[in-house]
Amino acid sequence: MYLTIEVDDVDSLYQTIKNKGAAISIDLRDEPWGDRHFAIQDPNGVGIDIVKYSPSQALRETG
Template sequence: MAVRRVVPNVRSQRPQEGRRFYGLLGFEEAMNLGWIVTLASTAVPTAQVSLMTGDATAPVVPDMSVEVDDVDEVYEAVRASGAEIVHPLQDEEWGVRRFFARDPDGRVVNVLSHR
């Protein structure tokens, strides 16, 4: 199993203002679903930050997102470890398969693969 990228998710009530601010740092909009705006570095596209007002299908805003090459394999490993699954493994309409788990410090991690 391999990690492809890690993205901090910042809870935001003003994502458009945040988009302008992070633009000053060299980020540009890579994805905008309304409730989440992902900004990527123009030089290193896997360097990203997401601004979230909420989550369309999950009960909480995750603290970070970790893209992996095989989300099903990671899900089984996390579940077998006894870690709390906050949001079940499922396919989302925007093209990812994902689940949320709580880390030992209580942070919620969105683990995903693109379909």
């Protein structure tokens, strides 16, 4: 199970969490559909996906 949290500045939050020594289960990355995200896991095993939603490049080119 994943809980998704949308944020305005995913890059800054990624660096803050990483600098605190938290284990990152999915490194910061861009998806083909435009999202930029990373994931961590809470102590109970729930995945937390932290994301900045963006339109994909294909949508920007045709929009």
